[in-house]
Amino acid sequence: xxxxxxxxxxxxxxxxxxxxxxxxxxxxxxxxxxxxxxxxxxxxxxxxxxxxxxxxxxxxxxxxxxxxxxxxxxxxxxxxxxxxxxxxxxxxxxxxxxxxxxxxxxxxxxxxxxxxxxxxxxxxxxxxxxxxxxxxxxxxxxxxxxxxxxxxxxxxxxxxxxxxxxxxxxxxxxxxxxxxxxxxxxxxxxxxxxxxxxxxxxxxxxxxxxxxxxxxxxxxxxxxxxxxxxxxxxxxxxxxxxxxxxxxxxxxxxxxxxxxxxxxxxxxxxxxxxxxxxxxxxxxxxxxxxxxxxxxxxxxxxxxxxxxxxxxxxxxxxxxxxxxxxxxxxxxxxxxxxxxxxxxxxxxxxxxxxxxxxxxx
Amino acid sequence: xxxxxxxxxxxxxxxxxxxxxxxxxxxxxxxxxxxxxxxxxxxxxxxxxxxxxxxxxxxxxxxxxxxxxxxxxxxxxxxxxxxxxxxxxxxxxxxxxxxxxxxxxxxxxxxxxxxxxxxxxxxxxxxxxxxxxxxxxxxxxxxxxxxxxxxxxxxxxxxxxxxxxxxxxxxxxxxxxxxxxxxxxxxxxxxxxxxxxxxxxxxxxxxxxxxxxxxxxxxxxxxxxxxxxxxxxxxxxxxxxxxxxxxxxxxxxxxxxxxxxxxxxxxxxxxxxxxxxxxxxxxxxxxxxxxxxxxxxxxxxxxxxxxxxxxxxxxxxxxxxxxxxxxxxxxxxxxxxxxxxxxxxxxxxxxxxxxxxxxxxxxxxxxxxxxxxxxxxxxxxxxxxxxxxxxxxxxxxxxxxxxxxxxxxxxxxxxxxxxxxxxxxxxxxxxxxxxxxxxxxxxxxxxxxxxxxxxxxxxxxxxxxxxxxxxxxxxxxxxxxxxxxxxxxxxxxxxxxxxxxxxxxxxxxxxxxxxxxxxxxxxxxxxxxxxxxxxxxxxxxxxxxxxxxxxxxxxxxxxxxxxxxxxxxxxxxxxxxxxxxxxxxxxxxxxxxxxxxxx
Numbered sequence: 001x002x003x004x005x006x007x008x009x010x011x012x013x014x015x016x017x018x019x020x021x022x023x024x025x026x027x028x029x030x031x032x033x034x035x036x037x038x039x040x041x042x043x044x045x046x047x048x049x050x051x052x053x054x055x056x057x058x059x060x061x062x063x064x065x066x067x068x069x070x071x072x073x074x075x076x077x078x079x080x081x082x083x084x085x086x087x088x089x090x091x092x093x094x095x096x097x098x099x100x101x102x103x104x105x106x107x108x109x110x111x112x113x114x115x116x117x118x119x120x121x122x123x124x125x126x127x128x129x130x131x132x133x134x135x136x137x138x139x140x141x142x143x144x145x146x147x148x149x150x151x152x153x154x155x156x157x158x159x160x161x162x163x164x165x166x167x168x169x170x171x172x173x174x175x176x177x178x179x180x181x182x183x184x185x186x187x188x189x190x191x192x193x194x195x196x197x198x199x200x201x202x203x204x205x206x207x208x209x210x211x212x213x214x215x216x217x218x219x220x221x222x223x224x225x226x227x228x229x230x231x232x233x234x235x236x237x238x239x240x241x242x243x244x245x246x247x248x249x250x251x252x253x254x255x256x257x258x259x260x261x262x263x264x265x266x267x268x269x270x271x272x273x274x275x276x277x278x279x280x281x282x283x284x285x286x287x288x289x290x291x292x293x294x295x296x297x298x299x300x301x302x303x304x305x306x307x308x309x310x311x312x313x314x315x316x317x318x319x320x321x322x323x324x325x326x327x328x329x330x331x332x333x334x335x336x337x338x339x340x341x342x343x344x345x346x347x348x349x350x351x352x353x354x355x356x357x358x359x360x361x
Numbered sequence: 362x363x364x365x366x367x368x369x370x371x372x373x374x375x376x377x378x379x380x381x382x383x384x385x386x387x388x389x390x391x392x393x394x395x396x397x398x399x400x401x402x403x404x405x406x407x408x409x410x411x412x413x414x415x416x417x418x419x420x421x422x423x424x425x426x427x428x429x430x431x432x433x434x435x436x437x438x439x440x441x442x443x444x445x446x447x448x449x450x451x452x453x454x455x456x457x458x459x460x461x462x463x464x465x466x467x468x469x470x471x472x473x474x475x476x477x478x479x480x481x482x483x484x485x486x487x488x489x490x491x492x493x494x495x496x497x498x499x500x501x502x503x504x505x506x507x508x509x510x511x512x513x514x515x516x517x518x519x520x521x522x523x524x525x526x527x528x529x530x531x532x533x534x535x536x537x538x539x540x541x542x543x544x545x546x547x548x549x550x551x552x553x554x555x556x557x558x559x560x561x562x563x564x565x566x567x568x569x570x571x572x573x574x575x576x577x578x579x580x581x582x583x584x585x586x587x588x589x590x591x592x593x594x595x596x597x598x599x600x601x602x603x604x605x606x607x608x609x610x611x612x613x614x615x616x617x618x619x620x621x622x623x624x625x626x627x628x629x630x631x632x633x634x635x636x637x638x639x640x641x642x643x644x645x646x647x648x649x650x651x652x653x654x655x656x657x658x659x660x661x662x663x664x665x666x667x668x669x670x671x672x673x674x675x676x677x678x679x680x681x682x683x684x685x686x687x688x689x690x691x692x693x694x695x696x697x698x699x700x701x702x703x704x705x706x707x708x709x710x711x712x713x714x715x716x717x718x719x720x721x722x723x724x725x726x727x728x729x730x731x732x733x734x735x736x737x738x739x740x741x742x743x744x745x746x747x748x749x750x751x752x753x754x755x756x757x758x759x760x761x762x763x764x765x766x767x768x769x770x771x772x773x774x775x776x777x778x779x780x781x782x783x784x785x786x787x788x789x790x791x792x793x794x795x796x797x798x799x800x801x802x803x804x805x806x807x808x809x810x811x812x813x814x815x816x817x818x819x820x821x822x823x824x825x826x827x828x829x830x831x832x833x834x835x836x837x838x839x840x841x842x843x844x845x846x847x848x849x850x851x852x853x854x855x856x857x858x859x860x861x862x863x864x865x866x867x868x869x870x871x872x873x874x875x876x877x878x879x880x881x882x883x884x885x886x887x888x889x890x891x892x893x894x895x896x897x898x899x900x901x902x903x904x905x906x907x908x909x910x911x912x913x914x915x916x917x918x919x920x921x922x923x924x925x926x927x928x929x930x931x932x933x934x935x936x937x938x939x940x941x942x943x944x945x946x947x948x949x950x951x952x953x954x955x956x957x958x959x960x
Contacts, residue, residue, distance in 0.1 A: 105780050
């Protein structure tokens with residue numbers, strides 16, 4: 001490690017979102033009422049490019065907070081507005097919130113975005129963009145994907161039905177292209193200018209054996225076509241696939257991560273690309289660790305990949321005793337500092353860490 | 362409604378001097394009397410004119426309580442007692458009483474000698490002020506006067522810091538001062554019992570902070586020290602003799618032992634003995650672990666830490682030195698600093714806040730060229746680091762304390778209004794209590810619902826328990842009695858006893874109602890009809906037919922008489938006392954419905 005900071009949140013979070021002004025947002029996902037949404041200001045040490053060792057200001061400050069009656073499973077800021085959107089069980093409706101940090105430190109609840117709640121629907125996955133207007137893309141199943149304009153609540157787009165599979169995540173590739181990932185592994189592309197067209201799909205390798213998948217897309221550097229960025233997928237058995245969306249018939253790369261036997265389920269599977277380091281991605285959700293991989297050395301053979309770094313901090317943090325070891329619920333990359341990540345675990349811990357580049361690189 | 366009034370004279374919505382005025386059941390208490398460390402003029406003292414415009418403070422205030430020895434809580438005390446004028450009692454814990462004068466004298470020296478201030482208290486004033494202090498023990502109930510009592514609780518934070526409960530009758534307020542809910546290496550965590558005060562006044566300095574784990578801070582501190590020592594440099598840690606110094610000593614000692622390091626660690630002479638003396642004296646104030654190990658070996662007698670001699674500063678090679686005073690404003694730490702400042706291999710680590718005007722403050726602000734006595738310029742090439750190990754409660758800790766004490770209301774001090782809104786809502790939602798955040802000079806009034814104790818006479822109690830089913834311990838039982846209020850005592854007695862005591866005669870109220878019924882028969886027969894009718898209906902009551910023809914239902918009397926003008930009508934006189942109103946009305950309406958034909 002070059003640096004490691006550990007913090008303890010009052011309640012564990014399963015999301016870490018970056019907001020304007022280097023703010024970080026976390027939220028509770030407990031079953032009972034009274035979950036808090038906290039917008040935090042990271043300590044100055046984490047905002048500057050150089051790392052300082054000792055510094056008076058080493059703590060996160062709660063800038064503002066709100067209370068949610070539901071568990072918060074997903075949260076996204078709506079660009080160009082002072083709003084954010086959250087979702088969580090028991091249904092697929094979205095809650096909208098207003099953040100006005102200068103006036104008060106309360107995140108106020110604004111009226112929700114209702115959706116039709118059929119049977120067997122779980123919580124909605126969300127993504128936001130501000131292209132023609134601030135939009136939120138949401139849906140819990142493949143046949144219930146829609147885009148709603150946040151301020152007017154108008155429905156701008158409804159995706160053609162491609163099946164009723166449950167979604168694990170969705171993303172805007174650009175202001176016209178959507179990427180949807182099903183928990184069964186299928187990737188679907190849609191163009192919002194052609195709402196009735198069928199979506200192209202990319203399938204998964206090998207025999208499906210009830211594993212669950214999630215995806216990570218890269219918000220590319222300026223000037224690059226979004227669809228040229230490979231999409232990474234991670235399965236609950238540790239399989240990693242990289243796909244180039246322009247050539248969906250074959251995989252760019254296939255690898256296997258060394259993970260413990262699939263017992264922990266896929267609740268917190270998380271995969272993300274580094275914004276600064278080319279070809280680097282991180283995965284978490286199997287145990288108390290976060291793995292970082294360099295995909296540039298991968299091929300299509302599917303053999304086991306060696307991580308370039310493993311963060312084990314969460315596994316040691318706990319109070320010990322007979323309690324289950326903590327599970328990393330989410331991780332995210334620092335937007336400016338290339339080798340810094342933030343990760344949170346089920347015991348309420350929040351770590352910020354930076355690893356030393358191995359020699360010879 | 363009775364009320365408790367709270368006025369912060371400092372610490373209302375700002376961090377700085379703490380000074381809070383509380384009015385409870387006619388008693389006036391001042392909580393802390395701190396100095397604002399950021400100002401150089403009169404703004405550093407609380408505005409005592411809020412207390413009383415004219416009239417002596419000694420007459421108005423029943424007592425002053427100081428929570429701990431930090432200057433932002435006791436710095437203005439000598440000014441208050443000797444220059445403004447107060448001769449009443451001042452309460453604080455034993456360690457606070459021992460350490461306060463040292464800090465005050467130290468501070469006085471910097472302000473007057475170094476900065477040349479004139480409107481400041483003198484050494485004699487500090488001594489005179491301390492003569493008014495009454496020291497208290499933890500959990501000891503101290504009667505300030507017949508009605509006012511106070512009790513101190515362990516607060517953690519620094520040696521001797523306490524939270525105070527102020528009680529008058531059944532109204533009480535708990536003031537936390539600065540406290541910490543997590544134990545550290547040499548102090549335990551704050552604790553209070555479920556005293557359910559009407560009001561809890563809590564500091565909220567760190568309420569919006571999510572703190573970096575202590576382990577990380579300690580690890581970084583040790584890393585810096587280790588790196589400096591490894592490259593042959595010297596580390597200077599200016600400390601105040603008590604408090605964080607002990608914490609850091611224990612930390613370094615453990616690290617040195619584990620890493621088998623050889624570089625010497627020194628602690629200023631004189632201060633080692635004094636510090637050890639105080640810790641031994643107040644060993645009950647340290648945490649469990651220290652108390653346990655103290656028997657086997659003195660936690661403060663270190664293997665790797667030796668007494669310092671002035672000459673050692675010139676020794677070549679690496680070393681770590683703890684020297685006083687803490688802000689590098691005078692004395693040994695400043696001397697050492699001057700010797701080592703020019704070498705970039707060396708490091709100085711400031712472990713706490715430094716007052717403006719001190720060398721410590723200047724170098725922390727980034728100044729690298731300092732003017733010393735005799736116009737000498739000192740160039741600072743050594744590394745300057747700042748490490749805060751202060752211990753305050755965060756949001757989680759505040760919630761914990763509220764959960765422990767179960768107050769009916771909460772008042773937050775020491776935080777900024779805009780940033781406390783979220784915490785206020787959090788407290789209100791979770792505990793369903795009201796939360797207040799007054800600004801300086803703003804008075805908050807809290808309504809209380811005191812319980813008024815009433816003595817019940819034995820006779821009344823016996824009588825009431827004899828009536829009706831035996832009392833269920835869990836259900837309230839309704840009883841009737843007369844409340845006598847005389848002087849300040851309340852007594853509940855039976856009405857007969859009350860009449861006797863007051864020399865009054867009892868009045869009886871009797872109601873009589875006339876019910877007309879059509880019945881041509883003789884009165885005597887009508888009476889019998891009424892009797893049979895009522896006997897049939899009122900099966901649970903005692904219905905009697907008396908020899909003179911009248912009917913009684915319980916204690917109600919019914920008589921049948923002939924109507925004076927109309928032979929066919931009979932008049933039933935129903936008569937009852939005030940106590941039987943309900944039954945009487947019921948009977949009347951029953952009889953008004955008429956008698957059944959058959960009887």
